[in-house]
Amino acid sequence: MTSALAGIRVLDFSRVLAGPFCTMLLGDLGADIIKIENPDGGDETRAWGPPWAGAGDERLSAYFLSVNRNKRSLTLNLKHPQARQIARQLAARSHIVVENFKPGQMAQFGLGYADLRALNPALVYCSITGFGQYGPYSERPGYDFVIQAMSGLMAITGPAAGAPYKVGVAVSDVLTALFAQGAILAALRHAEHSGQGQQIDAALFDSQVAALVNIASNYLVSQQPPARYGNQHANIVPYQTFSAADGDFVLAVGNDRQYAQLCQWVQRPDLLSDARYATNPARVTHRDTLIPALQAIFATRTVDEWVSGLLALGIPAGPINDVPAALRSEHSVARGLVGSIELSSGVPFEYVNAPAQLGLTPAEVRLPPPQLGEHSAAVLREVLGLTEEEIAELRTQGAI
Secondary structure, three states: OOOOOOOOEEEEOOOOOHHHHHHHHHHHOOOEEEEEEOOOOOOHHHHOOOOEEOOHHHOEEHHHHOOOOOEEEEEOOOOOHHHHHHHHHHHHOOOEEEEOOOOOHHHHOOOOHHHHHHHOOOOEEEEEEOOOOOOOOOOOOOOHHHHHHHOOOHHHOOOOOOOOOOOOOOHHHHHHHHHHHHHHHHHHHHHHHHOOOEEEEEEHHHHHHHOOHHHHHHHHHHOOOOOOOOOOOOOOOOEEEEEOOOOEEEEEOOOHHHHHHHHHHOOOOHHHHOOOOOOHHHHHHOHHHHHHHHHHHHOOOOHHHHHHHHHHOOOOEEEOOOHHHHHHOHHHHHHOOEEEEEOOOOOEEEEEOOOOOOOOOOOOOOOOOOOOOOOHHHHHHHHHOOOHHHHHHHHHHOOO
16 A cells, blocks of 8 residues: 655654654655754653653653654754755755754754755745744744743633633644644645745744634624633533533533524523523623523533433533543544554554544554664665765764
8 A cells, every 4th residue: 555645755854843743744644754863862852751661771752752653763963064964965855844943043054945945946845933934033932832822822711710721732833733734735746746846934823823713703803802711612602611410521502403402401491482592692692691500400410411411412512531531432442543553672652643544545653753863874875875884984973
């Protein structure tokens, strides 16, 4: 079976999360990902433990493991002129470069887009930063927590009367990786048809602002700053968490028909006939009186009773799982969301599979996350044709 991106080579200068997640997704689809790392420690997330898989010098952090499968690690000391020359030679033989250095840093190495385009006009070159390649904030470091704060996301996350909260995962990095992956594939298609590559400017700030979607649109239409609703929805009611007799669950009534079914099932026709609640716009306006009435009803039965009964009516509802429950659920098992592979050290390693399933060329995990520099010699032999003696000399000189 041929992978969707078989034959595509990606030179990956990125580290931490957004860039590595993006390139891992490309690797899952069959691209050859050559991960360029500093010989002195490599990607800093290698040290972001515990928890660890393995022990001693071969241990790898769970953080690093989460976004670095299907990659080969090549160490290059980009301060060394021979290492930079190797990087240029690899770029000339690659289809895609992904990097997340500060704006201008790659150009200082002689590895900026203009430098590499001269060697490879069809090269797709994706630069991932916190705030983009230009603009008054472009020189600022881009960390997810800061991006969540500055993008408006924290202002709409958390209890309505409490402090603003960040999302529990580095969602700005994840979203940027997804946007970057789509842009890379679009640019790759253009390059294949025209022979012309291009640079992609992917920024965490831009991605997170774009991901505000309907919340941003609410403001742009109304000119009213969005409020914080906790676990409620700004535009749909009831669409939130409720407390049952033995715990919490979520209810997502998406239209008036579902709301009518809910009222009939709980034998509260008054909550349907009341003009304040008959339509979703009315319910949004009068949420402060409707929600307590519904909460009193939901406190009388268990989570399982409510969820099973609501689902039987076709009304979206579900329990609030912790992470182990989500990963080990019967649905996750049926969908194959958790896979397993052995690291090069022989330690078994579980991972979250690629979520998008292609019917003819499915994503595949071919390689476990690599040890630092594990594939340096193999890549230099295979791609550049270097001899063992030449590779040994590069090591002696500190280039790799």
